Amino acid sequence: MITPETLFRALSDSTRLRCLLLMLSEQSLCVCEFVHALDLSQPRVSRHLGHLRDLGIVQDERRGQWVHYRLHPQLPDWAREVLQAAFAADGVGDIRRRLAAMPNRPSIACD
Amino acid sequence: MITPETLFRALSDSTRLRCLLLMLSEQSLCVCEFVHALDLSQPRVSRHLGHLRDLGIVQDERRGQWVHYRLHPQLPDWAREVLQAAFAADGVGDIRRRLAAMPNRPSIACD
DNA sequence: TAATCATATGCGGATATCCGTATATATTTC
DNA sequence: GAAATATATACGGATATCCGCATATGATTA
Numbered sequence: 001m002i003t004p005e006t007l008f009r010a011l012s013d014s015t016r017l018r019c020l021l022l023m024l025s026e027q028s029l030c031v032c033e034f035v036h037a038l039d040l041s042q043p044r045v046s047r048h049l050g051h052l053r054d055l056g057i058v059q060d061e062r063r064g065q066w067v068h069y070r071l072h073p074q075l076p077d078w079a080r081e082v083l084q085a086a087f088a089a090d091g092v093g094d095i096r097r098r099l100a101a102m103p104n105r106p107s108i109a110c111d
Numbered sequence: 112m113i114t115p116e117t118l119f120r121a122l123s124d125s126t127r128l129r130c131l132l133l134m135l136s137e138q139s140l141c142v143c144e145f146v147h148a149l150d151l152s153q154p155r156v157s158r159h160l161g162h163l164r165d166l167g168i169v170q171d172e173r174r175g176q177w178v179h180y181r182l183h184p185q186l187p188d189w190a191r192e193v194l195q196a197a198f199a200a201d202g203v204g205d206i207r208r209r210l211a212a213m214p215n216r217p218s219i220a221c222d
Numbered sequence: 223t224a225a226t227c228a229t230a231t232g233c234g235g236a237t238a239t240c241c242g243t244a245t246a247t248a249t250t251t252c
Numbered sequence: 253g254a255a256a257t258a259t260a261t262a263c264g265g266a267t268a269t270c271c272g273c274a275t276a277t278g279a280t281t282a
Contacts, residue, residue, distance in 0.1 A: 003200070003201070004122070004128060004196075004197040004200045004201065005122075005123060005124075005125050005128055008119045008120075008122035008123040008128065008197075009119075009123035011115070011116075011119035011123075012116060012119040012120035012122075012123045013116075013239085013240080014116050015240095017115060017116055017119065030258085030259095031258070031259060031260095032257095032258065032259085041241085041242075041243095042258080042259070042260090043241090043242075043243085043244095043259090043260075043261080044240085044241070044242085045259095046258095046259060046260055046261085047240090047241090047260080047261080048240095050259095050260070050261090062248085062249090062259095064249065064250070064258095065248075065249050065250065065257060065258045065259080066249095066258065066259085067258080067259060067260090076200070078196040078197070078199045078200040079196070079200075081192065081195075081196040081199075082193050082196045082197070084192075085115075085189040085190075085192040085193045085196065086115040086119075086189070086193070088189045088192075089114070089115045089187070089189040089190075090114070090115065106258095124269085124270080126270095141228085141229095142228070142229060142230095143227095143228065143229085152271085152272075152273095153228080153229070153230090154229090154230075154231080154271090154272075154273080154274095155270090155271070155272085156229095157228095157229055157230055157231085158230080158231080158270090158271090159270095161229095161230070161231090173229095173278090173279090175228095175279065175280075176227060176228050176229080176278080176279050176280065177228065177229085177279095178228080178229060178230090217228095223282100224281100224282085225280100225281085225282080226279100226280080226281080226282100227278100227279085227280080227281100228277100228278080228279080228280100229276100229277080229278075229279100230275100230276075230277070230278090231274100231275080231276070231277090232273105232274085232275080232276090233272105233273090233274090233275105234271100234272095234273095235270105235271090235272100236269100236270085236271085237268100237269080237270080237271100238267100238268080238269070238270090239266105239267080239268070239269085240265105240266085240267080240268090241264105241265090241266085241267100242263105242264100242265100243262105243263090243264100244261105244262085244263090245260100245261080245262080245263105246259100246260075246261070246262090247258100247259080247260070247261090248257100248258080248259075248260090249256100249257080249258080249259100250255100250256085250257080250258100251254100251255085251256080251257095252253100252254085252255080252256095
């Protein structure tokens with residue numbers, strides 16, 4: 001089971017934190033959607049998401065060409081509360097807007 | 112004002128995290144009490160507490176020879192919620208016991 | 223003011239983290 | 253099976269983090 005120290009280290013990087021807040025508000029997203037919403041390189045996003053998966057914080061699922069990531073269903077309540085508190089602090093800002101503006105989103109009508 | 116990313120980085124080190132959880136449960140403590148409760152070197156504890164002070168997460172106050180640290184009174188609610196959630200995850204374990212067992216605690220009858 | 227106790231800081235060195243670039247792998251489509 | 257798209261990984265270099273040790277600073281007491 002994940003420890004507070006491990007979770008906090010995972011959240012201490014802005015790429016990972018923004019990915020997680022986006023998952024908190026959007027359920028499930030594929031890598032290219034993170035890349036678009038955060039305007040970061042694909043390898044960078046992929047590496048950080050893989051890191052979160054290895055820690056058991058998120059779960060991935062391949063759907064054809066795409067790999068979707070979501071918060072791990074068994075993520076403990078205290079960890080969700082931590083994420084909620086961070087969300088309360090500053091939300092996800094423009095990120096959701098950029099995501100909504102993405103053309104041909106693979107996640108649409110997928111959940 | 113402190114950002115989630117900055118707070119999480121501060122909490123990602125076990126020395127700092129345990130100091131903060133101890134402050135959450137004990138209000139105000141001096142450096143030598145942290146040293147005793149956590150069983151760590153004095154320079155190590157002092158440097159981490161100074162770091163937390165520089166970030167605005169804790170407040171220090173000199174009382175004679177001793178310097179007492181506490182959570183910063185203006186620490187935002189979301190940050191306190193994060194600490195509470197971490198506390199809920201594993202409390203402070205044996206740390207409080209070791210603190211209670213410390214002889215001649217400078218904090219006693221000080222608050 | 224000398225001695226003592228509490229705390230803070232300077233300095234290396236070891237290790238961890240993060241990134242961009244290039245490339246590898248997986249899946250679908252033609 | 254070749255091309256196109258999506259994702260993952262390997263590598264090297266820059267930077268950050270953390271620690272122990274030694275020492276400096278601050279406060280009290282004799």
